[in-house]
Amino acid sequence: MTLSGVGATSLGVARARARESLRPDRLFDDPYAAAFAVAGEHRAVTPARARLAFHVIIRTRFYDDYLLASGCRQVVLLAAGLDTRTYRLPWAPGVQVYELDLPSVLSYKAGVLAGVDAVPRCSLTTLPVDLRTDWPSALVGAGFSPAVPTAWLIEGLLVYLTAVEASLLLTRVGSLSAPGSRVSFERNNAASAIAAGDRAGIESYAELWKGGLGEDPVAWLSSHGWSPETHALVDVAASYGRTVLDESFSGFLTATYDG
Template sequence: MRARESERPDRLFEDAYAGAFVAAADYASASGELFADHLAFRTRFFDGYLTGSGCRQVVLLAAGLDSRAYRLDWAPGVRLFEIDLPELLTFKDAVLAEMGARPACERVAVPADLREDWPGALRAAGFDPAEPVAWLAEGLLIYLDAEESARLLTRVGELSARGSSLAFEHDAEAAARLMERVRAMPKLRRVAELWRGGLGEDAAAWLEERGWRTRTVGRAALAAEYGRPSTGKGGFLVAERD
């Protein structure tokens, strides 16, 4: 979907690496246009969030085939940590090496399982918990249940100095409706079976009780800003440590 968005004349972002990942994986998406609009909005929004955070440390949780280290215009001195499973990072690095890609910031791959001691792996890779950090959990929490989500976000909080920020998709009701819709589609049932629903409560209230200041941005507002219609509901949450 990132590759398709990059080909649109009215694209909201350009990812020159997405097509190479698709070709290398010999992958065909069954999702069609169901998620395309959502992915375009969230990619554009999170791009701006990260480059505008003012933090010199950035951490992508379950980074996947994210290419932001290569395609965004980063400020000098930014160090970007990508946490994901070893086999995925190995595949990703091989494709990028074949393309001769060079990151636009200091990129640090952190092979780790988010169900295990990923904070230890992150520190060992050079992360400094005394310095502000911009966290991104893009498309991640829906794959975790409430307990797993709370544990992950608690660890994020423990590693976040004053001035840090965190962002992810936000709207429990919209996520529940999407899960119900996808589970009724045979071609997407395999994907839907992996979804666990996320935090399962008001994420903003949960974070504010733990020392974060939050704001949410709705997709309707972004549709107006981006000049593209959007019928989807929900939005995105950004939290900051004072």
């Protein structure tokens, strides 16, 4: 089985995570990333590809820290891709994680992880859905409780959606969030910033980008019941002992739902 379209972009992310996991000063250890990486096409490293990989590495560690520090016992990974946090992070007892993504992605992921005998370190429910459709019904039907504070992660997804689709997705997240819930995603259009003036080597990704939310995400969150915080990539990278390769990089948002 192979992946195509947006689903195939997760293979590039897995390759970046696999390379980082081999470094003596690695920011995280993903012992399963290599199993996905070998399945993907290995391409020459271009400046744009190097910048994108750097962004993936910093965001992986940032989101790891965000999820573990959230204190939430209910976690939802929207567009989970080939992420293996449910298998590699030290989750607190009683944490329930829901992974949502396209059927082809989750099927491919399950097959690879079964081949390396990976075992979740939390209670895991996977939901094969298209996040442009009525995924909230599937989520609630699988046992998710809107009354319980939830940590939401929307990693690398919004840029592949139109402004209408992104706004609807975030509105649905808010409608399912109890006060005290958390959400995190990339600030502004990080992907376009990475590729500004140079898309050599990442054309297959760039042709899928639709622009994302299309407005100030801080203002959007503030007007929809969230208290947002911004995290510049240069500052996040520095806190991990890494130097940003290109100052045009964006960063991340975290927000708490006030209700």
